[in-house]
Amino acid sequence: MTYCLGMLCRAGAVFLSDSRTSAGMDNITMCSKMRVYEKPGDRVLCILSSGNLSLTQATIALIDEELHLGKQDPGREQLMNRQTLYETVRYIGSKVREVEKRDREALEADGFDFNIHLIVGGQIAGFPPEVHLVYPQGNSIHATRDCPFLQIGERKYGKPILDRGFTYETGLADAVKVGIISIDSTMTSNVAVGPPIDILCYEADSLQARLRAHLDDDDPYLQTISQRWQDGIVKLVNEMPAPDFSKPALGFATAA
């Protein structure tokens, strides 16, 4: 499994991903799920991937292949010359569909799902930052002010902190902290998600991927956030008022 998160806010966008891949309990390895593509002053794109590793790698391979071929042939359609982020996302969706044509039948014949999800975000000059989610069918949705984050992979453990701690108006530094807590909570509760954590903190209109981090398990900052969260929530619980059992519990009766 995997957990990746794209967060859209007024000040920019934050992308986080774990690095664990597993193909059975005895085959757990590390693989970054984050790809950053940058043409400073023109555009920054970030792709996060979850699902079957061979499918996400196949999709990225097709994208990178055309990017490379496009250097000899500037008219060629490729990742970094689409006019808008939505067109970029549709282009990526078309690569997912190519992989689907190649591999789905063979996978399903042996009982594997065609499972790939991507988060694609960033900014193209002249447009605001955006964060999208691409489905296995190649179609997509995008984050909005009301629904400012998108998750792929093992997403349930890390959702409560986002629902309560993150809005479109959250500043970038706090967004990064909430994102780290969301991933760290998931790692604590589920062994299929693990470090290092890759982070891209994209500042709106900067058009460069300047703020990036790669936090290993023993990274002092990650440990600080994790420990302060642990201590903080225990203290929060301690300080809350005790439950009141003096009212009769009308909702249910005692049997027997």
Place this chain on the structure above:
Amino acid sequence: MTYCLGMLCRAGAVFLSDSRTSAGMDNITMCSKMRVYEKPGDRVLCILSSGNLSLTQATIALIDEELHLGKQDPGREQLMNRQTLYETVRYIGSKVREVEKRDREALEADGFDFNIHLIVGGQIAGFPPEVHLVYPQGNSIHATRDCPFLQIGERKYGKPILDRGFTYETGLADAVKVGIISIDSTMTSNVAVGPPIDILCYEADSLQARLRAHLDDDDPYLQTISQRWQDGIVKLVNEMPAPDFSKPALGFATAA
């Protein structure tokens, strides 16, 4: 869906359940998932249920039926005369298997899973408090000091707070608060889990179900816990140190 939680600690055991049932988006109703059986001075049993409502109700109906018949026939095997909690749990498992024999084939013929999970806990005089989980196959596991809580239903959202905020040494009042936060977090993130919340806080060796509550959506205590949690975690995030992006992110390279 549903979310139920059984917590075992040195001071006793805490049981919590939501009350939402849904059979499709247009058929959402309320139904308590908690049953409490009490014979003061002898035993207290609590059963929490998740899964297909007809299956959980069928199982409880079989249990209650024998309990009733046992009043005329004291030698009859029934829920409240088993020698140990483990035997009680095996008895309940045998009722799940009876329902399985009756209903599984018909359900699966129309594509419904045979889906029922139960948490069963409490105390019988002469033994310590215990918390068990019964699977659809009728077998069971139980909580231990190292693994002191068991969840059924929509369990992922509410697990991180338990992993960090609850141990076997947590006091009963704090256990109740952590349990409420676990359910409240789940309700916030998933519409398939909803109020009222039923609570049984069982004090070890009391052998009576004295501390019970039934918290509706607008219950002032539930609202206080929910709001303090919301405000508290936002403050916690604010007070954490800002991320440091000054180190090079060695883990990944920029493409294009």
